[in-house]
Amino acid sequence: MTKILLIDDDRKHSELLQAYFKRFGINLVCAFEAAGGMRMLNREDPDLLLLDVMLPGKDGFEICREVRKTSDIPIIMLTARGDVIDRVSGLELGADDYIGKPFEPRELVARVQAILRRAETTGTAGGKLEFDGLTIDVESRAVTLDGENVDLTSMEFELLLILARRHGKKLSRDDILSELRGIDAAILTRSVDIMISRLRGKLHDSVKPPRFIQTIWGRGYSFVGVPHSDA
DSSP: OEEEEEEOSOHHHHHHHHHHHHTTTEEEEEESSHHHHHHHHHHHOOSEEEEESOOSSSOHHHHHHHHHTTOOOOEEEEESOOOHHHHHHHHHTTOSEEEESSOOHHHHHHHHHHHHHHHHHHHHTOOEEEETTEEEETTTTEEEETTEEEOOOHHHHHHHHHHHHTTTOEEOHHHHHHHHOOSOGGGHHHHHHHHHHHHHHHTTOOSSSOSSEEEETTTEEEEOOOBGGGO
16 A cells, blocks of 8 residues: 655644545555654655645755655645745755645645656666666666766656657757646746756766756757767
């Protein structure tokens, strides 16, 4: 059974979500503050983390930052604040998606299922994509750069795979978002740019000319890594 961890200080709402998720075969385990949530994350080994931004003490952004130091677990941020900057902040810290409060429980379930399904679907394709210095193992969802492992979030891995599978082709931000799915339309263009920036950072791809991801100004991005067979 799929296991999801929810960290949210609203106990009543959490219990209602727990009952609702059970109808979809999802075991929702709940924590109501940061320290307890981190203990449960280590103990329960969930498939996905639902993280409320407005928590007492250490807020959701701080928890997200801490989790990303050691884990690539998919993270969906729950925010009662509608400011675009709050949503952008979550993406910059490595969250995979966000949903604003109040929300329909069915929409949240759909977001969860989309992220988990995306990971499963990608993994079943199998095979490897190999470029000069970069290997993408689709089945194990592992990435190595110059022989060193690269820790990517679920969304970052998906983004890299989308680009690499279309080597040399120009992809607009809309092209990328249509395949990623799950990201709210409120910050479409900016969300792609943020994810590209994070991915470049992990691939040490800030040099000019770029080693892997080229910006096509005003149009989108293109993967320009040298295929291994041509190296």
